[in-house]
């Protein structure tokens with residue numbers, strides 16, 4: 001069985017499966033045959049976990065969007081967010097400077113102190129109501145630069161079911177973010 005050996009100043013042998021790879025951690029002077037014996041004795045534990053890890057890693061890679069797909073999502077997102085920002089900004093009575101679209105792995109939107117709004121194009125893969133909720137969230141930051149009760153009062157005033165939309169994003173959003181490359 002193939003594995004990656006990492007020696008360090010530890011006292012015992014350790015085993016780990018990560019991203020489709022078996023990793024063995026061993027003390028600096030531990031003889032190789034002892035390590036081999038250790039790995040052999042754990043084969044029953046390793047095999048099923050390794051298989052699961054490999055298929056998970058492959059699934060994650062397969063779900064990555066191609067450059068063309070991202071470009072087309074961005075194009076769609078630019079038109080969508082420009083329109084929705086205009087619509088909700090009028091309802092809220094706020095003014096923004098600029099709307100940009102990015103493909104990000106970690107965040108859905110942001111708002112700068114200069115009034116620049118930025119949105120993740122992966123929101124185009126979420127329900128429209130969810131993308132709208134991010135628009136409202138960022139627009140309300142033009143008035144409150146925090147997540148204070150006053151901020152949420154503004155959000156809820158024009159989107160009473162905001163919490164449900166936010167919950168969707170928290171639950172399902174992680175898989176969407178994994179599709180960024």
Ligand SMILES: [Zn+2]
Pocket residue numbers: 137141146147
């Ligand atoms: Zn926020």
